[in-house]
Amino acid sequence: MEEQRQWFKGDTHLHTTNSDGNLTRDQLVEECIDRGLDWAIITDHNFSTVEVPYRVGGFQVMQGEEITAKPGHLNLWGASLPFKAPYKLETPNDYKAVIAEAREAGALISVNHPFCKKCGWHMPLDDFDFDCVEVWNAPMHIDDMTNLRWWHGELLRGRRLTAVGGSDYHRDHYHITRLVGNPTTVCLAKSNSQEDIMRALKNGNCFVTQGPNRTMLYLTSNGAYAGQTVAWEPGIRAHIRVEKLKVGHRVEVYHNDTVIYRWQAKKSGTHEASFEVPGKGFVRAEVLYEYKGIAKLIYKKIVAKLMPLDKDIPVPPFAYCFTNPVFFE
The missing domain is CATH 2.60.40 (Immunoglobulin-like)
Incomplete structure (x- = not known):
């Protein structure tokens, strides 16, 4: 009999003061918990803020890093990466080398906001072996719907990519927004441990919604x-x-x-x-x-x-x- 699983709410894309966010790691974790999330992957630009996964009460904090350069952004999740910035990321082969090393270390690979008009993916998407695609980045907007249509087209071609959402949180605005968890990725897993959430993300056992209480x-x-x-x-x-x-x-x-x-x-x-x-x-x-x-x-x-x-x-x-x-x- 399959072990009982349940739904866990989380955010796959978050920044702290270690890159260009305005909250420290501890402040960000506190905000995630207050928002009603069960897990979070901290993905600072070209920096691994979480060296090992850890828990705060029942809340799980996970390893991640957003590999960031002009040709495109990648999230690498769930592993201690064997490399550190600065990175030479100018060509598809540069990215493929990083992806290969990260995968060898056990990381999941997600292409971020591929059709973003400001910082999209500027290489052929078919040429890369991704596990996931960040279809929904930050509050829903037109580029996200372009991502969604592209992902659906990939499904029709027989390509299995997990669609995820991430708030890409950097800061709130005018003291009225609470953008952590907008959107929320909800995973079906045995627990909210890093291992179980990574397995759920890789297998596509998840849905994406506007927020943890939506x-x-x-x-x-x-x-x-x-x-x-x-x-x-x-x-x-x-x-x-x-x-x-x-x-x-x-x-x-x-x-x-x-x-x-x-x-x-x-x-x-x-x-x-x-x-x-x-x-x-x-x-x-x-x-x-x-x-x-x-x-x-x-x-x-x-x-x-x-x-x-x-x-x-x-x-x-x-x-x-x-x-x-x-x-x-």
Whole structure:
């Protein structure tokens, strides 16, 4: 019998005063705990702030580093790295050498915000062996939806990459925002130890949501969860349970490139649905929302100031939560 697992909430991408954040490591950990997270990976730029994983009460602090150079950013998680900055990272081969060394040391490799207009990935994504892709970076914005569409396209090609989210936390603004855990990656694991969370991330046993106390989205089929594989047969069904769904938000379920279930919430609360899986491939679920009226105007003003390259782009529906796929073979 498989050992019992549960859901643990965490943040995969965080910075401290050891690079360009404004909180010390201890202050950042305190904020993570206060936000209701169970684990965090501290990923300072070109610096390993956490030499060994450690716990603060029941909270797990994990090893990580964001390898940072102009051609692109990588998060390396869950291992003591055999190298230290400064790095020579100018060519694809430079990055491949770092990836190979990190993987040999036991690290997971995540490509960060690949289609970010400010600091995206400027090399062919197909040429690299990543474990994960940071689809959702910082509060949801247009580049994140580009990441999400690219990742879905990779799934259609048969490439299995775990989609994760990370707040890329550096600081809060105007004493009114609390950006740690926005977004939150929620992992299904035996415990919140570094070993178990790394295994969940590698296998895609996770979903991503706007925050630790926001919408929770669970996708199952025949006892399998996100990241797991089920033997397809005619009539097999999948199930979703959406908790803390907000009024007006829309639930969509994809089978490969086709939406097989869609439902818009008329009230806030919990929604459950079961549906037939029409064939082999994968099923994944997401919750979408749209800015309207004053909220849309406020978003446009923020974008004009913080992301001026997006100011003339139509505002699309945004993801509020999404799962990794259940696969059917």
